[in-house]
Amino acid sequence: MSRTPLDTVEHAAATPDVELPWAELGLKKDEYERVVEILGRRPTGAELAMYSVMWSEHCSYKSSKVHLRQFGEKAPESDAMLVGIGENAGVVDVGQGYAVTFKVESHNHPSYVEPYQGAATGVGGIVRDIIAMGARPVAVVDPLRFGAADHPDTKRVLPGVVAGIGGYGNCLGLPNIGGEVVFDACYQGNPLVNAGAIGVMRHEDIHLAKASGAGNKVILYGARTGGDGIGGASILASETFDDAKPSKRPAVQVGDPFQEKLLIECTLEAFAEKLVVGIQDLGAAGLSCATSELASNGSGGMRVTLDDVPLRDSTLSPEEILMSESQERMCAVVEPEKVDRFLEICEKWDVIATVIGEVTDGDRLEIYWHGGKIVDVDPRTVAHEGPVYERPYARPDWQDTLQADDANKLPRPETSEELKDQVLKLVASPNQASKSWITSQYDHFVQGNTVLAQPEDSGMIRIDEETGLGVAIATDGNGRYAKLDPYHGAQLALAEAYRNVATTGAKPLAVSDCLNFGSPEDPAVMWQFAEAVRGLADACQQLGTPVTGGNVSLYNQTGEAAIHPTPVVAVLGVIDDVARRTPVAFQEEGQLLYLLGDTREEFGGSAWSQVVHDHLGGLPPRVDLERERLLAEILISASRDGMIDSAHDLSDGGLIQAVVESALLGGKGARLIVPDGLDAFTFLFSESAGRAVVAVPRSEEVRFNDMCGARGLPVTRIGVVDGDTVDVQGEFALPLSELREAHEGTIPALLK
Amino acid sequence: MARVVVDVMLKPEILDPQGQAVQRALPRLGFDGISDVRQGKRFELEVDGPVDEAALARIHDLAESFLANTVIEDFTIRVEEVAEAAK
Amino acid sequence: MARVVVDVMLKPEILDPQGQAVQRALPRLGFDGISDVRQGKRFELEVDGPVDEAALARIHDLAESFLANTVIEDFTIRVEEVAEAAK
Amino acid sequence: MTARIGVVTFPGSLDDRDTQRAIRVAGAEPVALWHKDKDLKQVDAVVLCGGFSYGDYLRAGAIARFSPVMEPLLEQAKAGLPVLGICNGFQILTEAHLLPGTMLRNDHLHFICRDQKLRVENAETAWTTDYSAGQEIHIPLKNNDGQYVADAYTLDKLEAEGRVAFRYLDFNPNGSQRDIAGVTNEAGNVVGLMPHPEHAVEPLIGTGRTDGLPFFTSILKKLVNA
């Protein structure tokens, strides 16, 4: 765009025939025409910059919007919901006057290009969403997916991503309390780096992103604005990039966790003094997003002088300033008489803060540069009235073939020896192996409130020292299940996270999700997406856990090959007293092991089918949400009443995987008896949902059985905590030492 | 044996939090008159044998593929002839 | 305005874990003939005004008291005259 | 009466609140100190807590060491004020040359977080009298730059004078020379260590052990009995 003369609104009106590079900025022809129609003239360069980033897939959700509505339409009645979808993050009431906000987001593409910085800035971004709600961030989680464990590029991507998440989160002082690490060749060129954060506040501290009150000042604070990731939001999210063409690689953003730590402290101090009317973090689409969202959510308009934005690079054009994705910046709306105090607090924390504009009583967003008006728009048309696509979708023709390829018919182990070998192979497989090489690079202890962290079923944080009130979070997703059946796969992801939260003794309350899919322009992918959303919305309704917010990441695909559909679900739960939490590790020899739930022959998408047969086909385990709810109730009651000393949910890898993990963690073995009516193979490897293993002290045996009986939950005694082997009677006994070597050796060996 | 030095610096347009932190500390230490600080890495490679064209080409490859992250960093390579003025 | 470069390297007797990690990786990357790698820091200071004796003396102080930890590190200071052969 | 123990917050300090809590749990009164403070508010002892002061840019502790609060702290520490440096605090104390040696990047080049076994080698410092010499304890460790190094002369001297206060047991998590996890100055009032006793003062929380509490009860007793 030519710099002379300045492309003001006036100039644009006078020069209707000037060609603008709308296509390069990622807009489609009809989208550009829509902009012209809205404005009644051609846009200025700056306006085009704003529309193009804000109307990108990433910011506008144009392909996903029509489906995501179900989360609202089907939302269950919940007293806990304080702020729902649409804000930076949802907020739920957890009692005693506390509110909790949490959200999961993706930073997939940037993490492939530059693993360390991509992942680091992913953490930075989600944490700013949490601060923007008025909360103190208290923990992070990181659901991750990489290509094949032994692929050379995984050695580049994984250590960088892990170091980036750790480098940023550790430096911010946020304990990392959970996540996932999954390997699958389908993620080779498209690793999934999802990051979640939780924040805690008092009810009265909830803040929203809106600019109200004419005359109120708009303050930009945090890092200076540089040329980072310009256009990243639109270019990254609007098309696949092809790593053979490095010229298409966007400028990456570099994070400064120290700056963000200062941002947290100074923002919280400003909140505490009630200095802030509205607040918005700067993430994707930078100032374009922050100004248009603040203005369109508020009652008035907004006038901004772009010359006042502190720059790191004085050569930036106004368009670039508007699109810059420089990290560690926030925008606050402050009453004029409180501005001085706000700036003082920023100065105390060495944070640069500048008044860049004010709220007006009109309804326009006007932006000035060098004295000329370069933006004059209705902010709603930028922020909320972007294009909405009803993309075509169709069940792919291969779906039937895939489902017909029944995993239950795969050859099973024929001898005890074979069974034993397969158990060892399973617990050593990259997806089932211990992730401690990764999680030991994360601080679990900082803030001094961590009750449970990796490798527990859910992370748990104490939020009140006096009463012991706490919250728990688990994230889960199984792309293999979702590939076989996206509707039920999404429900299984929710069911697993829900179960994980309940297993630790917390009551599941609400959901956030990160929906990672391929290209929405492929009807098959769009069908997967539609099915997954429908499945998740239906299941949330049935379980009574509303979706409070989340994130969609599309175009995770290399050429024609899309990733497995991968809905990742985070469930947040609450526990009245963290002293009652239930850990995974076996605590005491002699305690009785019970299997809760029904075990069926269900091997479709299972870890066993992957590890032993490299197979994906058939149907995923059956979903029974009423059963999940009952199981959760039992686990929560048992924890509250002290009837169980340890518990572990059953998911990928089945019962044997869970028992081995509890045994290794507790340093105590188990003697298992195959129950009547089941064969050893199904008992050990089936992945039927709605199950958990619990260890019951002998003194509680009767009470526990009575409770399960009274409520109608199938419960089977399967053995006892004992010795230093995992002994499946009549089949094999594996020493803990051998299991430990298999389970803990894999990941370090792969990444050395 | 010769020494080859590879200097790796963040590209000018990339944020350098470390350099910034150092620069911001200078006034407190009583230093003024320094308008910018950038911090990078210096690698000293001891090369067996002669540092000829071929060796330099290989070191260039090494720097490009491993020592520097060219997504965000630039590098320069030079053969160090004599010890520089030591402190 | 002039640029002064301060190079900070670990003292020879101090084990350099980063340099060693690089060196250990070389054979895997197919590089041989490099017998030692040391990794240090490079600071580029943009100095306002002339870089005279007095300015250099002050930068020496800065390096000694701040940029380097002389318990474990040595440093060298030089004024950068011309841009070096860029990559 | 109880003792007033200052906890300094630098920009980037992370464990200031936890350290204050640990002091409270032990029965003393925590006093918040700010890095720009020019005096120590007449506290009886000071803890420099963990975190990434100034992002740990340049070197861990290198920038914080020049904060205004460090001036009175250095002066009074030399005169006997009890000072405990935990992790980043330890790094600041070495950068300030109040304790010998320094910290390099962990030898394996990764951040490491684990429940670390230690042996208390010196139970006579201001911060360790509630331990017994040779006692084995578990304290959480989490750092990036925890490899303790000093020249051989210094190390020998530290050993000879009993100033190696804590040693890593079973596993050296960062390549520290002679498994050193913490040291004390000659007078025993200034102690620094990499592991985090403030994260081990309450059952249930963190690793669920309380092996770190004696740091805070030791100093409390010393100050109250003084």
Ligand SMILES: Nc1ncnc2c1ncn2[C@@H]1O[C@H](COP(=O)(O)OP(=O)(O)O)[C@@H](O)[C@H]1O
């Ligand atoms: N990237 C990660 N970051 C943090 N914690 C992780 C990560 N990956 C796995 N974990 C933790 O390791 C444990 C085992 O993970 P996983 O097998 O996925 O749990 P589950 O099957 O119960 O969902 C959990 O505590 C999980 O939170």
Ligand SMILES: [Mg+2]
């Ligand atoms: Mg689990």
